[in-house]
Amino acid sequence: MSERCAVVGVGQTKHKSARTDVSIAGLVREAARKALDDAEMDWSDVDAVVIGKAPDMFEGVVMPELYLADALGAVGKPMMRVHTAGSVGGSTALVATGLVQAGIHERVLVAAFEKQSESDAMWALTVSQPFSAPLVAGAGGYFAPLIRGYMRRSGAPDHIGMLVAVKDRKNALRNPNAHLHLHDIDMKMVEESPMLWEPLRYLETCPSSDGACAIVLGNEATAAKVPRRPAWIHGTAMRSEPTMFAGRDQVNPQAGKDCAADVFRQAGVTDPRRDLDCAEVYVPFSWYEPMWLENLGFCADGDGWKLTESGATAFDGDIPWNPSGGVLSSNPIGASGLIRFAEAAQQVRGEAGDYQVDGARRALGHAYGGGSQFFAMWVVGSDKP
Amino acid sequence: MSGRAIEDLNEDGPVTKMHAPIRLEYRIGAGTAQSRFLRGVAEGKLLGQKCPVCSKVYMPPRGSCPIHGVPTEEEVELPDRGTVTTFCVVNIPFSDLAPEVPYVCAQVLLDGADTALFGLIAGMPAREVRMGLRVRAEWAPREEWTYNLGNIKWWEPTGEPDADYDAYKDYI
Numbered sequence: 387m388s389e390r391c392a393v394v395g396v397g398q399t400k401h402k403s404a405r406t407d408v409s410i411a412g413l414v415r416e417a418a419r420k421a422l423d424d425a426e427m428d429w430s431d432v433d434a435v436v437i438g439k440a441p442d443m444f445e446g447v448v449m450p451e452l453y454l455a456d457a458l459g460a461v462g463k464p465m466m467r468v469h470t471a472g473s474v475g476g477s478t479a480l481v482a483t484g485l486v487q488a489g490i491h492e493r494v495l496v497a498a499f500e501k502q503s504e505s506d507a508m509w510a511l512t513v514s515q516p517f518s519a520p521l522v523a524g525a526g527g528y529f530a531p532l533i534r535g536y537m538r539r540s541g542a543p544d545h546i547g548m549l550v551a552v553k554d555r556k557n558a559l560r561n562p563n564a565h566l567h568l569h570d571i572d573m574k575m576v577e578e579s580p581m582l583w584e585p586l587r588y589l590e591t592c593p594s595s596d597g598a599c600a601i602v603l604g605n606e607a608t609a610a611k612v613p614r615r616p617a618w619i620h621g622t623a624m625r626s627e628p629t630m631f632a633g634r635d636q637v638n639p640q641a642g643k644d645c646a647a648d649v650f651r652q653a654g655v656t657d658p659r660r661d662l663d664c665a666e667v668y669v670p671f672s673w674y675e676p677m678w679l680e681n682l683g684f685c686a687d688g689d690g691w692k693l694t695e696s697g698a699t700a701f702d703g704d705i706p707w708n709p710s711g712g713v714l715s716s717n718p719i720g721a722s723g724l725i726r727f728a729e730a731a732q733q734v735r736g737e738a739g740d741y742q743v744d745g746a747r748r749a750l751g752h753a754y755g756g757g758s759q760f761f762a763m764w765v766v767g768s769d770k771p
Numbered sequence: 772m773s774g775r776a777i778e779d780l781n782e783d784g785p786v787t788k789m790h791a792p793i794r795l796e797y798r799i800g801a802g803t804a805q806s807r808f809l810r811g812v813a814e815g816k817l818l819g820q821k822c823p824v825c826s827k828v829y830m831p832p833r834g835s836c837p838i839h840g841v842p843t844e845e846e847v848e849l850p851d852r853g854t855v856t857t858f859c860v861v862n863i864p865f866s867d868l869a870p871e872v873p874y875v876c877a878q879v880l881l882d883g884a885d886t887a888l889f890g891l892i893a894g895m896p897a898r899e900v901r902m903g904l905r906v907r908a909e910w911a912p913r914e915e916w917t918y919n920l921g922n923i924k925w926w927e928p929t930g931e932p933d934a935d936y937d938a939y940k941d942y943i
Contacts, residue, residue, distance in 0.1 A: 406787035446791030504789055508865060516799060516809055516919040517831045519890050523861050523869070527876045530859030535943035538857075538902060538936070584860035584873075631837040632827035632885035637943060 390771060391486040392609040392616035393731040394493075394602050395425025401565040401597035401716040404503035410450065411457035414499045417598035417721075418458055421495070425602040426613050429459030432602070433491035438468040438478030438498040439720030443510035445501055458497060470626075472668070474498065475599065475723025476753030476762030480622045482603050483764070487619075492605045499598035500718035507594070507719065523583070526591055526671065528757060530583035533673040535637045537585065540676070542691035544585070547672035548576040551590045551714060553700050554669070558711025560701075560740035565595045565716040590672035590714075597718030599725045606770075617731035617766040620748070621652030629757035636758060642681040645761040650683070653748070653765035659684045659698070662765070663746040664706040664733050666726040668753045670713045675699060679707075682752070701741070709733070709741045723753025727764055734768045801918075804834025807846065809918040815910060819884055821845040830884035831920065851908035851923070853881035853888075854934040856942050860897045873897040879906060879926055880942050887942055888920075894927030903933035 397420025399405070405413055414437075422428060435458050442448045451467035458465070470477040475498040482494040508524050536542070555571040558564035568575070571589075579588040609616040625645035627634070634640075646658075655661040667682070669675045676690030684705065685693050693699060699707040708714070710729040713722050730751035732738040738746075747768040754761050801809055804820065808831055811818035820832035820843035827836065828847050835842050858877035861869075875897050878887035892900050893909065906926035916922045 404788075409789065443793065443795070446793040448793075504791070506792070513795075516801070516812075516921070517805060518888065519920055519923065523859075523876045524863075524865060527859060527861055531857040531876065531878055532943070534859060534902070535857045539940070539943070580862065581860070582863050584862065586859070628837040630833075630886055632822070632825070632829065633838075633941065634886075635943075 389487050389489050390606045391483050391603055391619045393619070393728070393735070393766065394604040394609055394612040394616050395421040395427065396728045396732055396737070397421030397424055397600045398563045398725065398728065399597045400563050401595045401718055403565065403594060403596065405501065405596040410445065410447065410499065410501050410504070411454055413501060413596065414454055414497050414598045414600070415457045417499070417600040418495060418497050421600035421602050424614065425604070427493070427602060431493055432459060432463065432495045433493050434464040434485060435460040435495045435497070436466055436468060436478055436482040436485070438474040438724065440471065440474060440500055440507070441469070441510055444505035444507050444719070446505070458495065470755055470760040470762065472719060472755030473723050473753040473760040473762045474755060475721050475725065476727055476751065476764070477624055477723070477760070479601065479724055479727045480624055480762055480764065483619055483622050486603050486605050493608050494603045495600065496603060496724065497598060497600040498721040498724040500720040501596045502594040502718065503596050526583035526586055529671055530586045532636050532758070533671065534585055536673060536677050539637060540688045540691055542676060545573070546676055546691040546694055547586070547590045548573050549694055550669065550672040550675040551576045554708050554712045554714040557701055557709050557741060558715035561710045561715070563716070564711040565593050565597070566711070586671055586673070592670040592713045592717035593715070595716050595718040597716060597721050599721040599728050601724065601728050601731065614737065615735045615768065617734045618768070618770050619764055620767045620771045621649040621765040623648035623652070623763050625761045627759050629759050637677060638681050638687065639758045641759065642678070642754065642761045643683070645763050646682040649763040649765055653767070655765060658682060658750065659705045662705065662748050662750055664709055664743040665750040665752065666710060666712070666729040667707055667750070668713055668723060668726055669708060670717060672714065675707060678752070706743050709738065709743055723755070723762060726753055727751035730764070731766050734766050802834060804832055804843070808832050812920055812922055813916055813918045815913070815916065815922070817849045817851055817881065819847045819849050821847050827885040828883055829886050830881055830888060847883065849881045849883050851881070852929060853879045853884065853906060854939050855892065855900065855902060855904040855906055856880050856887050856939045857902055858892065858900055860900070875900045877926065878943070880939055885942070890923065891925040893925040901933065903936060903939065905929045905931040905934060
């Protein structure tokens with residue numbers, strides 16, 4: 387790529403179950419305004435806008451990118467929408483990164499959102515087709531069997547998921563933007579929460595949130611002028627695979643492995659546990675932490691749960707995962723991937739506040755979506771690549 | 772809200788939510804390969820399709836092999852029995868469309884198939900369902916059959932011994 391690219395501004399809403407004080411446009415604009423303020427820029431400084439969200443069916447607002455052009459100051463500028471299901475927040479950042487790296491634009495505003503209080507994700511995910519049985523079971527009904535498959539394959543003990551559920555909610559207590567602030571969270575509270583999709587308990591699943599996230603990306607000249615430290619983008623990768631093919635490993639998908647290998651090669655990361663200081667990884671169900679630890683190569687296959695159990699991924703561990711509290715603590719679906727990318731950037735900018743990992747200089751942002759079929763990742767660093 | 776003036780809406784206080792329920796009604800043009808499958812289902816037959824390159828049998832078939840990108844023209848009739856590869860027990864009553872809780876959502880690998888179908892498991896207590904369970908299809912009454920896999924109401928235990936983990940572990 388001809389141009390270096392960096393995150394020069396980050397903004398998020400306070401995520402909650404219902405933001406009744408703002409419309410979708412107000413919600414997205416709030417995050418975008420914060421990102422511009424962080425970069426000390428104004429709407430007129432932005433060359434192009436890239437937005438992402440989950441499928442239109444969720445809120446029933448068709449082509450929201452058209453409706454949001456005004457709110458995002460995009461009138462008269464290039465604006466585009468990215469679609470990759472739950473991974474969309476990550477893919478949106480990567481599409482925008484490409485525009486800067488290719489030298490097409492100098493400053494790009496990236497925004498992603500979901501207003502789950504006005505949406506019906508359950509309905510939108512239960513499309514009836516004659517080729518398969520109509521299963522009214524939600525996302526958990528799709529992923530819980532894969533979690534059971536992981537438990538059987540790895541021999542992981544039952545409590546590993548609960549460890550993650552507690553760890554991420556404790557991390558969220560340091561993050562003022564997190565939706566869930568469960569001050570009394572402990573193993574007992576998780577264990578006693580209702581079993582929704584056995585083996586997944588209520589507190590082992592993500593909440594349903596209203597929220598938005600925005601970042602400003604800039605080229606090298608822009609990064610030299612902004613007030614705060616930029617997060618330099620050291621590598622970007624996306625991969626996809628079909629949801630159904632013979633021999634597909636649904637628990638540990640090849641597309642995720644390939645995506646990680648690609649992004650780490652670009653960033654010069656040979657051992658992610660050693661070479662990275664923290665990671666913000668899309669973990670909407672507790673067990674996806676050990677599953678993605680293996681998929682992303684932080685440990686050998688079958689050892690993910692051991693890493694979680696050892697405390698290595700805790701806030702004070704050697705490779706903290708989701709110091710912000712992660713998707714388990716805030717899930718505005720379309721924004722969740724971008725929040726992972728933005729939180730990774732905040733860590734290497736030294737801007738993560740009370741959940742700052744000491745001395746973090748290189749971090750991974752990760753998102754996945756669909757039936758574990760879309761993956762998006764970036765590695766960001768404090769140093770210019 | 773139709774027919775109400777903006778000033779009348781103020782009586783209810785400020786607008787705090789915009790629900791926009793949308794309805795999607797569509798006709799599926801199933802295409803040649805899937806039409807063959809659905810015609811089979813309408814006669815109580817489960818017709819898979821085999822990839823000419825890797826010999827993997829797709830169920831339900833989509834008309835091509837996603838790995839090799841070739842049409843799966845050879846049809847293979849599969850029995851309406853198979854193995855539960857994995858599952859979850861759903862305890863939340865989602866909507867009127869869902870069965871009574873608890874119910875079991877499973878992936879069922881038909882004997883001779885290389886991809887699993889999603890299905891409900893019934894005819895036994897949910898807590899007794901396990902990986903490797905052998906099941907057979909429970910069909911709706913014949914007069915209710917249409918061009919839809921919903922003709923199979925659920926899957927019930929056959930009473931055979933459970934399948935070995937090694938026999939299905941590569942299908943999860």
